[in-house]
Amino acid sequence: MNIPQREVRSITYPASHVFRGALLGTGQISVYHLRAWSQIKGVEIVALANRTIEKALARADEFGISPDHVYSDHRELLEGEDLDFVDIATLPDVHRVQVEDAAAQGVNVLCQKPMAPSMEDAQAMVEACDHAGVLFSINENWRWRTWYRDLKRLVEEGAVGKPKYIRIVRHTNLTVPRPGESLPEFFKDQPYIMNMERLILYEWGIHLIDVMRFLFGEVNWVFARMDRTSPISIGEDRAYITMDVGGVNCLVDISWGSIGVEKRESQLEQVTLEGNQGSIELLPDEADMLRISNHEGSRTQPAFTGTSDDAYQASYTAAQAHFIGCLREGREPETAARDNIRTLGAMFASYESAAENNVIHLQNADS
Amino acid sequence: MNIPQREVRSITYPASHVFRGALLGTGQISVYHLRAWSQIKGVEIVALANRTIEKALARADEFGISPDHVYSDHRELLEGEDLDFVDIATLPDVHRVQVEDAAAQGVNVLCQKPMAPSMEDAQAMVEACDHAGVLFSINENWRWRTWYRDLKRLVEEGAVGKPKYIRIVRHTNLTVPRPGESLPEFFKDQPYIMNMERLILYEWGIHLIDVMRFLFGEVNWVFARMDRTSPISIGEDRAYITMDVGGVNCLVDISWGSIGVEKRESQLEQVTLEGNQGSIELLPDEADMLRISNHEGSRTQPAFTGTSDDAYQASYTAAQAHFIGCLREGREPETAARDNIRTLGAMFASYESAAENNVIHLQNADS
Structure with missing residues (x-):
């Protein structure tokens, strides 16, 4: 993997600056983006765009954005707009053109995962943003889930000793379409x-690869299997991946x-995380508790506060607030595209591994 | 893998025949063997041997065997004995010489897993027994556990559709020695x-490979990782294996x-077993229940009857009773050494896979 070199941007903004943003893509997920933006100080979403303009107009109405600033x-x-950034929440196939167009206008970019449908696209996007001197970050919200933050902090504090x-695991039921049954919500939407x-890993499991990188470092190699249960949808709806991430078996x-x-x-x-001195578990079947067990004994605590919906929304808000904070202070986001391209690379390597039934080693030239 | 051809023995015994057996090896596990023999009709254990004769004498006393028939x-x-069979419960390193010596005397053999420390030894053992015309079976008791029998029956009845x-998973605590702590029971014994x-897979996990073969057929390939947590014992105390067994992801x-x-x-x-129409789970953390879920709904039943100790003993008794039944009727045991050599091969392939960090394909010439 030829990862572009880090370029630290030197632009900073005063604390009073209100960032003007636009959202591209007003599908199902955009509600969480817009709610998050409404909760972050110093941000105003001034425009929306969507191929089907009716959807964008409905979203604009919902979030108090003037229909004069809605585009197809x-x-x-x-x-037409004077923007500090765009939040791209469209399908991956159009990310490249949208990112390149934003960069050409000198507009900073926050882009939904997966970054792009190929490594070539992703590298071109990073280079375009570097060339334009705009910030380019990926909206990877899972590593902002409070329980993964807690896991990382606990590991760093030595709660499990050396992580091994x-x-x-996440197996869900009836998420894929089945003959003779009505479509599940997920597919209706x-x-x-x-x-x-490419289905479950591309659309969803990539979050977990990013979480592994967040917790343990770079992916050294992957071995993956893909399988399909639904006779209707064409992509894989099962994926089993073994990875070495920073020396930890994942x-x-x-x-x-x-x-x-x-x-x-x-x-x-x-989640079961084990080190040579203890373990941490996330227990969805036991009232969403987090359990820490080591030589000092075993204790449990709630994995999050508030409702499950609150927790879901909070990870979007945290991810987007991080982007704004980095933009304001000229810092490199931890989910900078130049970093996230490695998550993307591990995801594509998993598909390659499954297709070839072989271990795929990743070159992390920059690490 | 060059698997010797099947030779069906034609010897049968009358229903009234009482099989005279001897047990080689009187270590910790021998109690379960002897209890099992005492429960199987038409069997008499007439002699014991153990390198440390004191242990054999104590065992003989415990099970009412005359000290005149105890050997080092x-x-x-x-x-010295007139035998129909030997039950070999010694360490794998001495299995070959003991099996070959028994075969040379025309004595049938039931031998503890793992069969041998190498494929070469295992093949030589199978050939020696074929040459002598004695039955040679492996004492693989896990596939006789009632819950795995139930799992297989349920799959065959179509409870989960096509298995996918x-x-x-079995992660246990404090089974390996740790600095500054007294040795765990398992190591003391x-x-x-x-x-x-070679530790956890060789000594114990091989049972699970055999269970997979029992459930789904032949192992096509393995990919394995090994790791160690204990700083004291030298073998791997963690193993993670992905296998294709009869087309099922295991x-x-x-x-x-x-x-x-x-x-x-x-x-x-x-255990989580999933097919395209349903799933079956074994739930040690939920009162040892077996849960079957499919389009007809979800139901649970106890995974076994009686106490956990009863269930443990019962799998020995069932495995040994199967050996006697096959011996009596001239049938091929499902755990015949010529079959079990494939379980052994998949186990060695797992070590090879972990050492080479690669997928190892198995040749099942006979399948």
Whole structure:
């Protein structure tokens, strides 16, 4: 992987500056983005764009944005508005053109995962933003979930000694379409998913690869298996990945087609993290508790405060607030695109591994 | 793998025949063997041998065997006794010589897993028994555990549709020695374990490979990782194996050094088996229940009847009774050594995979 060199931007903004942003893409997920922006001080969302303009107009109405600033074309939006940043929440296939167009206008970019449908696109996007001198970060909210922050802090405090192993499991039920049954919500809301050749890992599991990188460092190699349960949607709805991340054995085991396995709805994955001195577990089936066990004994605490919905929204807000903080202070975001391209690379390597039934080693030239 | 051809023995015994057996090796596990023999009709254990004769004498006393029939050398036993079979419960390193010596005397053999420390030894053992025309079976009791029998029956009845995936997890706590602490029971009883270069998979996890083969057929390939938590014992105390067994994605995830993870003692592994129509779970943390979930709903039942100790003993009794039944009727045991050599091969392939960090394909020439 040829990762572009880090370029630290030197622009900073005064504390009083109110960032003018626009949202590209007003699909299902945009509600969480807009709620988050409404909760972050010093940010105003002034415009929206969406291919189907009716959706954008409805979203604008919902969030008090004037219909005069709603567009069906992102280029018209970029030309018609005076912006500090765009928040890109469209499908990956259009990320590259939208990022390059924003960069060409000198507009900073926060872009939804997955960054791009290929490494070539992703590298071109990073280079375009570097060339334009704009900040380019990926909206990777999972590493902002409070329980993963807690996990990282606990590991750094030595709660488990040297980390050896982590297993993250999430098997859900009836998320994929089945013959003779009505479409699950997830597919009703996002019908394009039915025809995605890359499905559960590309659309969702990439979050867990990023979490592993957040916790332990760089991915040295991956070995992955993909499988499909639904006879209707065409992409993989199961993925089992073994990774070496910073010397830790990492297992990611996800499925959307596990009939009867999921017992309750939770924002939490089943996580077992073990070190040579103790372990930490996230327990969705035990009232969303986090359990820390070591030689001092075992204690549990809630994995998050408030409702599960609050926790879900909070990770968006934290991820977006981080972007604004970095933009204001001229800092490199931890989810900078030049870093996140490694998460993307590990995701593509997983598909390659599954296709070739072999271990794929990653070159992290910059690490 | 060059697997010897099947030779069906034609010898049968009348229903009234009482099989005269001897037990080689009177260590910790021998209690379960002897209890099992005492429960199987038409069997009499007439002699014992053990390198440390005091242990054999104590065992003989415990099970009502005359001290005149206790030996420190298995050859003296084989020469001094009139036997139908030997039950070999010694360490793997001496299996070959003991099996070959028994075969040379025309004595049938039931031998503890792992069969041998190398494939070469195992093949030589199978050939020696074929040449002598004696039955040679491996005492693989896990596939006789009632819950794995139930799992197989349920799958065959179509409870989950087409099987896609199975995950078997067993992480236990404080099973490996730790600095500044007294030795765990397991090591006190079997101190040689401390210096075994191959540990958790060789000594214990091989059962789970055999269970996978019992459930789904032949192992097509393995990818394995090994790790160690104990700074004292030298072998791996963690193993994570991905296998394709008869087209089913199989994950075996075992550890002896997981501090705080094990919540209760149970004979049950955590098992999640999923097909395209449903799932079956074994739930050690939920009162040892077996749960079947499919379109007809979800139901639970106890994974076994009686106490956990009863269930443990019962799998020995069932495995040994199967051997006697096959011996009596001239049938091929399902755990015949010529079959079990494939379980052994998948186990060695796992070590090779971990050492080379690569996928190892198995040749099952006979399948």
